[in-house]
Amino acid sequence: MTREKLGKEAVAAALTGLDGWALAADGASIKRTFTFANFSEAFAFMTRVALAAEKMDHHPDWSNVYKTVDVTLNTHDAGGVTALDIDLAKKMNRFFGS
Numbered sequence: 023m024t025r026e027k028l029g030k031e032a033v034a035a036a037l038t039g040l041d042g043w044a045l046a047a048d049g050a051s052i053k054r055t056f057t058f059a060n061f062s063e064a065f066a067f068m069t070r071v072a073l074a075a076e077k078m079d080h081h082p083d084w085s086n087v088y089k090t091v092d093v094t095l096n097t098h099d100a101g102g103v104t105a106l107d108i109d110l111a112k113k114m115n116r117f118f119g120s
């Protein structure tokens with residue numbers, strides 16, 4: 023069930039409760055940019071997220087440049103956004119503090 027692709031309305035509804043996240047241009051993923059005080063903070067965040075993601079068996083597409091982490095979430099096998107993406111986005115916001 024968690025890997026079931028969410029419809030447009032369900033994604034839009036979930037995004038209203040997710041600070042900073044938006045639908046990506048492809049319409050099949052959600053994205054957020056996290057900005058930290060420095061590289062150490064950014065990398066500490068990525069480490070926490072990596073451990074949580076591995077536990078979920080659900081992994082972010084992301085990149086890091088200095089103190090910025092750009093994240094895109096989608097569920098590859100569903101070809102869109104699922105509850106797993108929403109859960110991981112919520113965890114990231116908790117780790118980030120918003």
Ligand SMILES: C[C@H](O)[C@H](O)[C@H]1CNC2=NC(N)=NC(=O)C2=N1
Nearest residue numbers: 079080081082096097098099100
């Ligand atoms: C076999 C394994 O469960 C899958 O490859 C998992 C791994 N991590 C994943 N991460 C993401 N973001 N999407 C997936 O569809 C996905 N699939």
